[in-house]
Amino acid sequence: MTIEQKEKFVIPIGPQHPALKEPAHFEFSVEGETVTSASVRFGYVHRGIEKGAENRNWAQTLYLVERICGICSNIHSTTYALAVEKLAGVEAPPRAQAIRQILVELERIHSHMLWAGVGAHEAGFDTLFMYSWRDRETVMDLLETTTGNRVNYSSNVLGGVKYDFTPQQLEAILKGVDYLEERLHYYMKIVTTDEAFSKRTRGVGHMSTEEADALGVTGPTARASGVTRDMRVDDPYLLYDKFPVTIVLSQEGDLQARFVVRIQELFESIRVIRELAHHMPEGELTVRFPRRIPEGETVLETEAPRGNLFYFIKSDGSDRPYRVKVRTPSLRNFTSVLVGVINHQLADVPMILAGIDPCFSCNDRSVVFRRA
Amino acid sequence: MRIGAMLGELLRHIFRKPATVNYPFVQQPVPQRLRGILRYHPEKCTGCQLCMKDCPSNAIEILTVDKPNKRFIMRFHADRCTYCSQCVVNCRFNCLEMSNEEWERAALRREPFTVMYGREGDLKEFLKKTELEVPQLKL
Numbered sequence: 296m297t298i299e300q301k302e303k304f305v306i307p308i309g310p311q312h313p314a315l316k317e318p319a320h321f322e323f324s325v326e327g328e329t330v331t332s333a334s335v336r337f338g339y340v341h342r343g344i345e346k347g348a349e350n351r352n353w354a355q356t357l358y359l360v361e362r363i364c365g366i367c368s369n370i371h372s373t374t375y376a377l378a379v380e381k382l383a384g385v386e387a388p389p390r391a392q393a394i395r396q397i398l399v400e401l402e403r404i405h406s407h408m409l410w411a412g413v414g415a416h417e418a419g420f421d422t423l424f425m426y427s428w429r430d431r432e433t434v435m436d437l438l439e440t441t442t443g444n445r446v447n448y449s450s451n452v453l454g455g456v457k458y459d460f461t462p463q464q465l466e467a468i469l470k471g472v473d474y475l476e477e478r479l480h481y482y483m484k485i486v487t488t489d490e491a492f493s494k495r496t497r498g499v500g501h502m503s504t505e506e507a508d509a510l511g512v513t514g515p516t517a518r519a520s521g522v523t524r525d526m527r528v529d530d531p532y533l534l535y536d537k538f539p540v541t542i543v544l545s546q547e548g549d550l551q552a553r554f555v556v557r558i559q560e561l562f563e564s565i566r567v568i569r570e571l572a573h574h575m576p577e578g579e580l581t582v583r584f585p586r587r588i589p590e591g592e593t594v595l596e597t598e599a600p601r602g603n604l605f606y607f608i609k610s611d612g613s614d615r616p617y618r619v620k621v622r623t624p625s626l627r628n629f630t631s632v633l634v635g636v637i638n639h640q641l642a643d644v645p646m647i648l649a650g651i652d653p654c655f656s657c658n659d660r661s662v663v664f665r666r667a
Numbered sequence: 668m669r670i671g672a673m674l675g676e677l678l679r680h681i682f683r684k685p686a687t688v689n690y691p692f693v694q695q696p697v698p699q700r701l702r703g704i705l706r707y708h709p710e711k712c713t714g715c716q717l718c719m720k721d722c723p724s725n726a727i728e729i730l731t732v733d734k735p736n737k738r739f740i741m742r743f744h745a746d747r748c749t750y751c752s753q754c755v756v757n758c759r760f761n762c763l764e765m766s767n768e769e770w771e772r773a774a775l776r777r778e779p780f781t782v783m784y785g786r787e788g789d790l791k792e793f794l795k796k797t798e799l800e801v802p803q804l805k806l
Contacts, residue, residue, distance in 0.1 A: 351723065358723040358751045422673050429686045443700040443765075449751040457756055458700060481676075489672035 306641070310339050314417070314645040317655035328640050333633045341659040348619040353379060353588060354453060356616055361447055363621065364657040366409060368447045369402045370599045371621070376451045377532060378595040378608045379616075383453075383588045389534070389576035391455035396533045397468070397571050398442070398450055400564040404475065405434045406600035407515075407557045410652045411482060414554065417649040418495045423485060430478045437471045440464060455581030465572045472565045479561055486554045496550040500635045500647040503548055512631045513624050514602025516651045519556040520548035526598035538570050550650045587614050601625055601652045623657035702750045703770035707741045707784035711760040714739045718754035718763060727754060732789045740785030740793055745772060 304325055310318035318339035324332045344363055348356045357379075361372040373395050380387060387395075408431040415423035435445045441464050442448040450456050460468070486492065502512070507520035517524050525542045527535045543559045545552040592609040602624025609618040628651040636644050688695055705727075712729070714737065719727050726747040732738040755763045774780065783790060 352721070354721040354753060355723040358749060358753065362749075422677065426673070426676070432686075440698045440700070443698065443702045443752075444750070447749075447751075449702075449749075449753075452753070452756055457752065485672050488669050490668045490670045492672075493668065 315648065315653070315655075316413075317653070319655055323636070323641065323644065325641060328642075330636045330639055330641055330644065333636050335629060335633065337655065337658055339659070340656050342656075345619055345621065345660060348616050350615070352614045353586075353616060356619060357451065357453060358449065360619065360621065361449065364623070364654055365446050366406050366654060367402065367599045367601065367604075367657070369398055369450070370597060370604060372449075372451045373399055373533075374595055374597045374604055374606050375608070375619070376453055377597070378593050378606045379453055379588065380584075381595065382591055382593045382608060382610055383585055385454060385582060385584060387455045388578045388580065388582055390459075390578040391580050391582075392533045393571050393575050394456045394458075394460060394580075395451065396535070396538070397460070397568055398438070398448065399533070400568050401434055401438055401468075403564050403600045404472075404561055405431055405438070406652075407561050408434070410557065410600075410649075411486075411554065414646070414649045415492070417645045418492060420489075420492055423482070423492075427482060430475065433471050433475055437468055440467065452581060452584075454584035455579075457580070459580055460575070465575070469569065469572055472568055476562065476565050479558055479565075483555070483558045486558070487551070493551065495643075495646060496554065499550045499639065499643050500650055501547075501549045502631055502635055504546075506634065507548070507631065510630045510634065511627050512602075512651075513627050514599070514652070515556045515560060516553060516602065516628050516631060518543060518560075519545045519552040521546045524603070526596050526603055530596065532595070532597055534571070538567050538574075540564070540567055550646060553650050587612065599624055601654060601657075602628060621660060623654065623660075625651070625654045626658050626660075629653070629658075697767055697770070699767060701765075701767040701770060702752050703766040703768065704745055704772060704782070705743055705748065705754065706764050706766050707743070708762050708764075709739055709741070709785050709789070710762070712739050712762045713737060713760065715759075717757040717759070721753050721757055722748075723751060723753070724749055730793060732785075732793050738786070738789045740783060740789050743782045743784060744780060745782055746777070746780040 306323045306325055308314065308321040308323070310320055320336040322334045323330050344359060347359055351359060357372060357375055360375045361368045363371050408427050412424040412427040415427070438448060439445050441460060442450045442458055450458055502520045504521040507517050507522045512522070513524060521544055523542055523544065525540070527540050528542055531539070540563045543556050543563060545556050588610045590610055590612040592607065595606045597604050604624055605622040607618070607620040608616060611617040632648050632651055635647050639647065714729055714731060714734065716729050719729055724747040726744045728742040730740050730742060732740060750765065752765050755765060785793070
């Protein structure tokens with residue numbers, strides 16, 4: 296992606312660099328210390344997952360798409376399961392939907408706390424990084440006790456879920472989220488009142504509501520600029536129509552707003568988890584699922600921790616998917632970085648990039664751009 | 668606005684014990700649902716191969732010793748397994764389970780990762796028949 300490179304002095308930040316944990320190639324045209332334009336190149340972790348899905352049957356692909364991303368693995372698996380169930384005309388029982396929703400919200404907690412730590416680390420605030428990751432261990436332990444693994448939970452099957460929540464586990468979940476809520480209030484206080492951290496986040500990477508809307512940004516990055524877009528509210532899936540979330544918005548549009556919006560979203564997630572844990576529907580966990588799915592195609596959009604996740608699945612009537620297309624939210628948010636770094640110092644660039652919560656391994660599909 | 672907003676918390680933590688666990692010397696209790704290595708109980712196996720069909724990484728092979736008498740053995744590739752437990756869900760006769768005790772399975776060579784499960788007599792018969800094809804016997 297290039298946006299008009301005219302200047303001569305170009306700084307390449309190559310695939311191996313200390314700023315981010317994942318490989319991408321950036322080129323910043325600078326004048327002195329100020330960035331005037333930017334371009335980016337991805338594709339370093341392309342693994343051919345969409346091609347791999349063509350050679351595997353429906354159940355095998357479920358575990359393949361789970362491994363597109365390590366941080367948001369459960370939402371990929373849930374979206375795929377929901378989309379294939381929609382194609383097959385089967386609906387998972389209500390208890391399974393409730394369990395899926397609790398796991399999705401727990402994953403959102405883990406993902407946003409991970410991001411808060413990484414965002415602070417990019418600013419050099421390693422203390423917040425270490426302390427928020429220590430508290431994140433609470434949610435990782437909860438996930439390990441209920442599903443058996445800390446990442447890649449493999450809790451979904453086509454037609455329902457594998458593991459049930461025992462009453463002791465629900466107790467443990469409630470206690471865990473109580474502790475996390477207390478800690479999140481503390482982190483919210485730190486992020487908004489610490490002088491040095493505010494100097495690096497207030498007013499940096501500002502994006503107005505119109506810009507955010509025009510660039511097609513999604514997720515907490517868009518909501519921090521005042522764009523009202525949240526798939527859980529716009530098009531409820533799972534049990535979000537009975538246990539809804541309220542959209543968290545901010546009108547500031549800068550980096551600090553992104554921190555604040557993400558932490559406030561976690562308060563909403565904790566509230567939904569509590570409601571669900573107190574009102575779990577009874578019933579069985581799975582429903583019979585056919586081996587061959589009838590012909591057809593379907594589209595499903597859900598709200599991953601980073602934004603709007605889009606799945607297109609096409610079946611040709613056999614026991615293998617014909618085409619699985621995944622469009623992850625990080626890809627849409629990247630243009631906001633290319634526009635947002637202009638007129639900022641080069642040293643602010645890692646934080647602006649971290650502000651959209653980039654997930655490069657999610658990104659690498661093949662995309663074709665055509666100039667209109 | 669405060670300078671060093673986390674300082675109070677940091678000073679309080681000087682008097683608390685560290686949050687890290689000294690792993691090889693101190694073991695945390697393992698959750699009951701942990702998905703360690705797969706275990707196979709051949710008593711009820713009918714050789715339907717549903718576990719093989721849905722394995723995302725072809726880690727299971729059900730080998731027939733004697734089909735009419737329902738004697739089967741399993742060759743399990745622990746290095747290919749993704750520990751997803753789809754096979755456990757698929758098996759209708761409860762022949763499979765994932766252990767929560769054996770999960771520290773690092774090894775220095777490839778051989779320990781191919782595990783053969785079955786009744787004693789079945790394994791012996793199978794290995795005798797296919798002596799030339801099973802390389803780990805030639806150590």
